[in-house]
Amino acid sequence: MSIEKTYAEINAKIKTGKAVVVTAEELIALVEEKGLTEATREVDVVTTGTFAPMCSSGAFLSFGHTKPRMKMQKVWLNGVSAYAGIAAVDAYLGAAELPEEDPLNSNFPGEFRYGGGHVIQDLVARKPVKLKAIAYGTNCYPRKSVETMITLDEINEAILFNPRNAYQNYNCAVNLTDRTVYTYMGMLKPQMGNANYSTSGELSPLLKDPHFKTIGVGTKIFLGGGVGYVAWNGTQHFPAMTNVDGKELGGAGGTLAVIGDLKQMSPKWLVGTSFLGYGATLSVGIGIPIPLLNEEITRYAAMKDEDLFAPIVDYGEAYPSFTPGNLGYVSYAELKSGKITVQGKEIQTSPLSSMPRAREVAATLKKWIQKGDFLLTEPVKSLPSPADGIVAHSIKEV
Helix, strand or coil: CCCCCCHHHHHHHHHCCCCCEEEHHHHHHHHHHHCHHHHHHHCCEEECCEEEECCCCEEEEECCCCCCCECCCEEEECCEEEEEEEECCEEEEECCCCECCCCCCCCCCCCCCCCHHHHHHHHHCCCCEEEEEECCCCCCCECCEEEEEECCCCCCEEEEEEEEECCCCCCEEECCCCCCEEECCEEECCCCCCEEECCCHHHCHHHCCCCCCCCEECCEEEECCEEEEEEEECCCCEEEEEEECCEEEEEEECCEEEEEEHHHCCCCCEEEEEECCCEEEEEEEEECEEECCCHHHHHHHCCCHHHCEEEEEECCCCCCCCCCCCCCEEEHHHHHHCEEEECCEEEEEEECCCHHHHHHHHHHHHHHHHCCCCCCCCCCEECCCHHHCCCCCCCCCC
């Protein structure tokens, strides 16, 4: 008889402290020991985790009204521009935004020491942040400028809203050219002198639910050290299954749009990050619980690093020129070993995502659930899955 569970049954067990919760790594060991059926019967929830740079992040901030009132047209926070075309005293601060006086790459490679992600980290660290705003003035909003200091607790609302986070799987980046290149995948040495990757493999949230059977709109998650929710599928959400030699080996390009109260979050899990020669961003901690409703969900949640593969992509020429294809696939077991072999050459690997932090996210979420502080939410809408066959479009120039 097949095993079938419901969210209500699992939440009832969480409330009484009887739910069995394990991390994705712990589930793998349990399945190897007891088999798929018994692991599904025994375990109620699996926790996942990732901590990595996620450029498509930012925060909606509502500052409160000035006296006299002001309709802010342009806004800067610690010199970093925020988009003010929303409402009188609301703005959206993007993690990748830079100060207007930043030299950028004029002295290549630029350092990009401070950007929107750093402002967000300063806010959640409860540091004072300089607010500057200008306006054109109206009858109802006559004020034309303001300069002051704000803190996260003094402003009315602060909502982290990240349009594209928790990338399901990502490229292993190499450089085939004779020059050093500086990318969002880090510095890549000439002639495949190194290889960088940025997914936590067997702990990666969307690799553990590649068909989006449990992760959907409304799913409650660990976000930036606090509680957040999946708001929608992320931008560039192109879910598909990675197939190597005819074998299904993990997901490809699913993403999430996520939302949460910035005032609950922590500078430990929202970290302003700089990429030499590329720009500024925000490193984000995300953890997602996966209820083991049946054996199919357990099978994917128990996928191991050696069964999860990333494509190897040349960032020297192929990626910037939008040339399709890759140099083959490599398992996360190989990537995490510290070296891989590509075209007969042994290459040292480095992660942009942090495995120790990913484990800490998964362990923290596990504790929240075990204590009964965190109940699961059933999605109110499913996200597009590989079965939907979504195809990416590019800009057509006319």
